[in-house]
Amino acid sequence: MLATKRSVGERLKAVRKRAGLAQGAFAQALGCSRQSIVNWEGGSAAPPIAILAELRRKFDVDPEWVVMGEDDTPRSRYGPADWDAFDGLVADVEAVCRDVGLKHQPERHVALARDLYDAGLDPGATNRKHLRATLLKMSMRK
Structure with a gap:
């Protein structure tokens, strides 16, 4: 059985x-309007x-x-992204933020997890411990 080809949108x-990201935040990150995102995702216009x-x-x-x-699995420009590791880092960041x-x-x-992923870190207890200490220090600053 052939996979259904996905559209640009x-x-x-x-x-x-x-x-x-919500459409508005995605639009802001790309420097365009929310309506542009709606149009591109809906297929009524093509992105420039x-x-x-x-x-x-970005x-x-x-x-x-x-x-x-x-397909609809984003491809990294540098090669296949390890989405399981990235999702694990997101979960670690969220858990540590709750803890502190x-x-x-x-x-x-997601942005912090992306920085950690780009730095080559993997999810796990060691990274959570370091992240917790860093976020605790940051949350105490006024």
């Missing part, structure tokens, strides 16, 4: 969902080529996959 939506560069720069997404991919009493901010949690 469906792939953009997959990137947005993977980043944990400049958006591909922003997706690559979300590490392979522009070729956005234009010609056949920081406000639930999913977009910031």
Whole structure:
């Protein structure tokens, strides 16, 4: 059985969902309007080529996959992303934030997890311990 080919809009939506962003926040990150995101995801308009560069720069997404991919799993420009490790880091960040009493901010949690992932860290107790100490120090600053 052949897989259903996905549209550019469906792939953009997959990137947005993977980043944990609402349409408005995704639009802001890309420097466009929310209505543009709605139009692109809905297939009533195609994104300009400049958006591909922003997706690559801000979300590490392979522009070729956005234009010609056949599935809705975002491809990293540097190679396949380890989404299980990334999701584990997001879960670690959220757990540590709860532990230290920081406000639930999913977009910031994803951004922090992305920084940890880009630094080559894996989810786990050692990283959670270091992250907890760092966030505790940061939360005490006024």
